[in-house]
Amino acid sequence: MRVYTPMRASAKSFKACRTCACSSLRRASRAVTQHYERHFRGSGLRATQFTILATLAQTGPLSISELSAQLGLDRTTLSRNLRLIEDEGWIAPLGHDDQRVRKMTLTHKGIKKASAALVFWKRADRSVAPILRRFGLQSRPMVRAK
Structure with missing residues (x-):
């Protein structure tokens, strides 16, 4: 039988963690995602699914690697x-000369789904500013990967 003695690390040692950029941004990200998910209810899409459809609507067909880079996933x-x-x-693979490359494209059904969900996204996007401010972020963050 093992007996464990609860030990607590010194709170002072971890004081700097209160302002950790990683955990702060993750909390903000979860709050924003939950906000968008609430607004997408009734659309038949999750926020993550809409992001993929909207990206393909903007870019046209992309390989999985290209889409992965675009979305940061x-x-x-x-x-x-x-x-x-x-x-x-809502999406389908597109034929490609190189069989190792799998390009995805929106289908007609996907275009209709994304277009119908755009109203839900606009509502969510218009009302996200208070959540961003709660985390000390500007209302229109321009964070983009280069």
Whole structure:
């Protein structure tokens, strides 16, 4: 039998963690995602699914690697999400000369779905500023990967 004695690290040692950029941004990200998810209820889409459809609507067909880079997602996470929306018929693989490259494109059904969900996104986007301010962020963050 093992007996564990609860030990507490010195609170002073971890005081600087209160302002940790990583945990602060993750909390803000979760709050913003929850806000968008609430607004997407009734659209038949999740915020993550809308982001993929909207990206393809803006860029046209992209390989999974290109889409992964655009969205800042690892390929495994993206592939799982793509499979779900492909099963719905909203995206489809596009034929490519190189069989190793799998380009995805919006289907007619996907364009209709994304267009219908745009109203939900606009509502969410117009009302997100108070949540951003709560985390000390400007109302229109221009954070972009280069």
